[in-house]
Amino acid sequence: MRIAVAGTGYVGLVTGVCLASKEHEVTCVDIDEKKINLMSQGISPIYEPGLSELMRDSKDNITFTTDYKAAYSGADVIFIGVGTPEKKDGSANLSYVYKVAEQIAESLEKDCVIVIKSTVPIGTNDKIEQFIKAKLKRHVNVYIASNPEFLAQGSAVRDTLHASRIIIGVEEPQAAEILQDVYKDFDSPKMVTNRRSAEMIKYASNDFLALKISYVNEIANLCELVGADIEDVTMGMGYDSRIGTKFLNAGIGYGGSCFPKDTKALSWLATFNDNELKTIRAAIDVNESQKFKLVKKAKKYYDDFSGLTVAILGLTFKPGTDDLREAPSLVNIPILLEDGANIKAWDPVGVENYKKIYPTEIEYCETISQAITGADLCFIFTEWPEVKNMDVRDFETFMKRPIVLDGRNCFKLEQFRNVHIIYDSIGRTRVDYLYI
Numbered sequence: 001m002r003i004a005v006a007g008t009g010y011v012g013l014v015t016g017v018c019l020a021s022k023e024h025e026v027t028c029v030d031i032d033e034k035k036i037n038l039m040s041q042g043i044s045p046i047y048e049p050g051l052s053e054l055m056r057d058s059k060d061n062i063t064f065t066t067d068y069k070a071a072y073s074g075a076d077v078i079f080i081g082v083g084t085p086e087k088k089d090g091s092a093n094l095s096y097v098y099k100v101a102e103q104i105a106e107s108l109e110k111d112c113v114i115v116i117k118s119t120v121p122i123g124t125n126d127k128i129e130q131f132i133k134a135k136l137k138r139h140v141n142v143y144i145a146s147n148p149e150f151l152a153q154g155s156a157v158r159d160t161l162h163a164s165r166i167i168i169g170v171e172e173p174q175a176a177e178i179l180q181d182v183y184k185d186f187d188s189p190k191m192v193t194n195r196r197s198a199e200m201i202k203y204a205s206n207d208f209l210a211l212k213i214s215y216v217n218e219i220a221n222l223c224e225l226v227g228a229d230i231e232d233v234t235m236g237m238g239y240d241s242r243i244g245t246k247f248l249n250a251g252i253g254y255g256g257s258c259f260p261k262d263t264k265a266l267s268w269l270a271t272f273n274d275n276e277l278k279t280i281r282a283a284i285d286v287n288e289s290q291k292f293k294l295v296k297k298a299k300k301y302y303d304d305f306s307g308l309t310v311a312i313l314g315l316t317f318k319p320g321t322d323d324l325r326e327a328p329s330l331v332n333i334p335i336l337l338e339d340g341a342n343i344k345a346w347d348p349v350g351v352e353n354y355k356k357i358y359p360t361e362i363e364y365c366e367t368i369s370q371a372i373t374g375a376d377l378c379f380i381f382t383e384w385p386e387v388k389n390m391d392v393r394d395f396e397t398f399m400k401r402p403i404v405l406d407g408r409n410c411f412k413l414e415q416f417r418n419v420h421i422i423y424d425s426i427g428r429t430r431v432d433y434l435y436i
């Protein structure tokens with residue numbers, strides 16, 4: 001099938017490459033010429049495990065262009081995967097989606113299924129249908145389908161090739177048939193529903209996961225106060241199959257391009273419909289304060305950070321991605337810099353993106369040991385495997401004062417029993433050799 005994909009971000013590029021790997025003829029469109037040039041040379045502009053390899057293996061079935069007319073005019077199916085970032089009031093900014101819709105309407109020369117993969121508020125598919133039909137330049141049939149994306153960054157290729165589910169939201173059976181055909185070689189369960197339900201499935205799923213994280217973080221905060229251990233608590237909870245163990249890791253809050261904006265967008269939509277979502281509002285509030293948890297902990301050890309050398313392990317919002325959107329490091333590092341700390345940071349893939357924000361203010365280090373050398377304090381913001389697998393004795397060997405604040409519970413408390421390190425994590429007893 002001839003498929004065009006609008007937008008080559010984490011969703012669009014991964015979707016395009018995975019569809020090409022299933023023998024579809026795919027054209028990926030973006031407005032960013034630099035990205036298109038890179039991809040045309042076989043280079044992925046984003047870091048995602050397995051993506052470069054699959055791009056290489058599928059290169060005969062995929063092309064990249066800024067020429068949207070050429071891509072859209074003869075396509076059987078067009079996927080829209082552009083961003084829907086948060087506006088100041090929390091609602092979703094749909095201007096990129098509408099721009100693509102306009103470009104599609106002016107380009108189409110044959111019947112086409114237009115699939116909205118971007119996360120959009122309930123009712124958007126209906127509005128886009130009216131918008132495109134009003135702007136069509138030729139007499140062609142268009143069907144609009146909602147096909148929300150559930151991939152997680154860091155495992156996006158696997159999540160697309162073996163998705164937990166493929167949701168097909170349609171109003172006409174023809175559109176469902178064509179999408180079933182697009183996905184015929186994907187081994188995931190497929191569910192057909194109407195467009196508004198499909199749009200809601202996406203928000204309700206993401207917001208439920210955000211709720212789970214904020215809930216466990218609040219329980220973790222209480223564990224610290226009452227002497228319980230959050231790791232044991234969540235393990236004990238997880239034996240109940242109604243609860244399960246997944247997504248119950250305490251930490252310094254969720255980040256990334258989805259949970260923060262999708263919780264706010266649904267909350268905004270509910271308020272707009274005069275129906276406040278109290279649980280989601282609470283999840284947002286808890287997450288906002290949780291991001292500051294490590295800086296607050298650090299104040300137990302230092303009144304201010306002026307002149308201190310602070311090591312940062314992990315800059316991205318989670319491991320497996322170079323994405324910094326809403327990363328907790330971006331909330332904490334400005335506070336440390338403002339206070340006069342000297343920051344030495346390590347991250348395996350996030351540094352190039354960080355340099356765009358802080359080109360000179362931070363010393364970027366090649367290795368974890370370089371970053372912690374001479375440090376008065378170490379913050380762990382991302383649970384990279386390199387951090388989880390390091391020898392904790394390195395903190396004692398390399399740091400000036402081995403105080404480790406772990407926002408992701410990367411280590412077991414036992415690992416700190418026979419070392420001279422203060423280890424302060426989330427929802428667990430602080431290990432402090434001074435008191436042992």
Ligand SMILES: NC(=O)c1ccc[n+]([C@@H]2O[C@H](COP(=O)([O-])OP(=O)(O)OC[C@H]3O[C@@H](n4cnc5c(N)ncnc54)[C@H](O)[C@@H]3O)[C@@H](O)[C@H]2O)c1
Nearest residue numbers: 007008009010011029030031081082083084118119149153
């Ligand atoms: N990132 C995720 O993990 C994830 C997961 C599920 C769903 N989503 C949703 O998918 C959508 C896309 O997210 P993303 O993270 O891939 O976005 P992104 O910001 O990484 O990429 C968007 C891309 O669209 C391009 N673009 C903008 N206008 C364009 C136009 N007119 N034509 C062609 N390209 C254009 C941009 O240049 C950019 O490359 C969002 O709605 C998001 O909520 C994201």
